[in-house]
Amino acid sequence: MKVSAIFLFLGLLFFGSIFVSEARVRHATFVVQETSYTRLCSTKKILTVNGDFPGPTLYAETGDTLIVDVQNKGNLNITIHWHGVKQPRNPWTDGPEFITQCPIKPGGRFSQKVILSDEEGTLWWHAHSDWSRATVYGAIVIRPKKGTTYPFPKPDGEVPIILGDWWKSDIEEVLQEFLRTGGDPNSSDALTINGQPGDLYPCSKQDTFKLVVDYGKTYLLRMINAGMNNIFFFGITNHTFTIVGHDAAYAKPFESDYITIPPGQTLDVLLKANQPPNQYYMAAKVFVGGGAAIFDNTTTTAILEYRGNYTAPSPLPLPILPNITNSTASQSFSGSLRSLASAAHPIDVPLEISQKFLFTVSMNSVPCNNTVDCTSRNNVRFKASINNITFQAPKIDILEAYYRGINGVFGDDFPRNPPLEFNYTGNISAALRTPRNGTEVRVLPFNSTVELVYQGTNLLRGIEHPMHLHGYSFYVVGWGLGNFNKDEDPKNYNLVDPPLMNTISVPRNGWTAIRFRADNPGVWLMHCHFERHITWGMEMTFIVRNGKRSDQKILSRPSDMPPC
Incomplete structure (x- = not known):
């Protein structure tokens, strides 16, 4: 099938575009x-x-x-x-496999509600x-x-x-x-x-x-x-x-x-x-x-x-x-990216922070156990990790387990900081390259204010990491090369017009600091958007607790959720 070479004027259709009515x-x-x-x-x-x-x-x-x-x-x-799409209070149709839903099997269907906000x-x-x-x-x-x-x-x-x-x-x-x-x-x-x-x-x-x-x-x-x-x-x-x-x-x-x-x-x-x-x-x-x-x-x-x-x-x-x-x-x-920060499009960067995190994003390696396919690769296979944890996918989705109170699907002890402090971007010992497998989440109180610093490492090789957070946009308040200095680097944060993003590339052997308010209850994945890295395990999950009011709680589970 051939994709036509066409150009768009406002209101015209593109790639079989769907624009049904003027209804909300x-x-x-x-x-x-x-x-x-x-x-x-x-x-x-x-x-x-x-x-x-x-x-x-x-x-x-x-x-x-x-x-x-x-x-x-x-x-x-x-x-x-x-x-x-932030999907306010509606993680059910966010989409990541075994995080918010089980997959739609061949022959199956799922009606997904996509809720736009700002x-x-x-x-x-x-x-x-x-x-x-x-x-x-x-x-x-x-x-x-x-x-x-x-x-x-x-x-x-x-x-x-x-x-x-x-x-x-x-x-x-x-x-x-x-x-x-x-x-x-x-x-x-x-x-x-x-x-x-x-x-x-x-x-x-x-x-x-x-x-x-x-x-x-x-x-x-x-x-x-x-x-x-x-x-x-x-x-x-x-x-x-x-x-x-x-x-x-x-x-x-x-x-x-x-x-x-x-x-x-x-x-x-x-x-x-x-x-x-x-x-x-x-x-x-x-x-x-x-x-x-x-x-x-x-x-x-x-x-x-x-x-x-x-x-x-x-x-x-x-x-x-x-x-x-x-x-x-x-x-x-x-x-060079900056928020417009105008009267019609204001920004709201959290200034007082209640939750601080430092997450190392790393390439790793683990022994191959002498399998034939890995022998030519020095008997190791590549992995990836956040704070030295390689994500292990569960057999049912984390949202379902959280909503229904099913035990044993995930742990709630994802580390706030790297388990081991070292020179993240220097010459690193091979002994540090082996991560542990885990299905751990980090629980955030509703309406807490979060600062998260992504710290790139040189564990196996330094590389950029385009990090994406589901359910939120975040302000990119700072970035730099080398190791993040918690005392000096925040002095240079941009709190006036930082760009509002949902995906940001952490520089090779450098760091990026983001801020957001945890006001969207649900189960939200965070991962590297290099597909090989997420396959190797560079992902983790936040659970944002419900607030006190009815409009601060997760919406009810859809009746047609795909079965596991």
């Missing part, structure tokens, strides 16, 4: 199914939603509720997560079971409710730009080999823009995504990194972006000729079509920061095409993007 409750149906797709000169079956890759875009307005009937007609268990901008949805999100994903566009508008001039058009990956092999085979060997997974065979690899790859010229624009008009690009294991640099030849939003919150506008976007993160950027009418490459490539062993060192392209009569150059020049190991460029872009 909107309905959609997601049918998960196998579909044949051709990429890189070969055809294979992939899991899709409604036969589309990427899947349908959901349109809503701030404060709406979406009812999405998910029907699994595929051959694998599936769950769907609404990435960045989110405004671009979010996305994706599978949250095994590696199905390689092809099961799509955009969520949340526009201002009627009577309000964007805090910038209304654009002439808007379009989701979703960055991703493509494997020639079946993604389930890639996952099973990855689990069997204990090493790094095979890297993707191509990167993609809106599902297409671009004309630098074989057999892809005719399907390259094309965005058609009119000279002098301004377009809102809704950027999403749906990639499995890669941070991306993205740019358009001879064009500059104005960044106006991040993770469905508005930003202080700033200009850049490239963006850096980690997996899971979204950005809203304005593009002014102000260059001589012609064709221009849109391009994305990987940023690895020096820490990745295996990665896709290719460039994916799409075409920005002005309307008019002209002869396009051949070949088209590529945009000038930072080098793949340019940490300074990545950190400079991310460090």
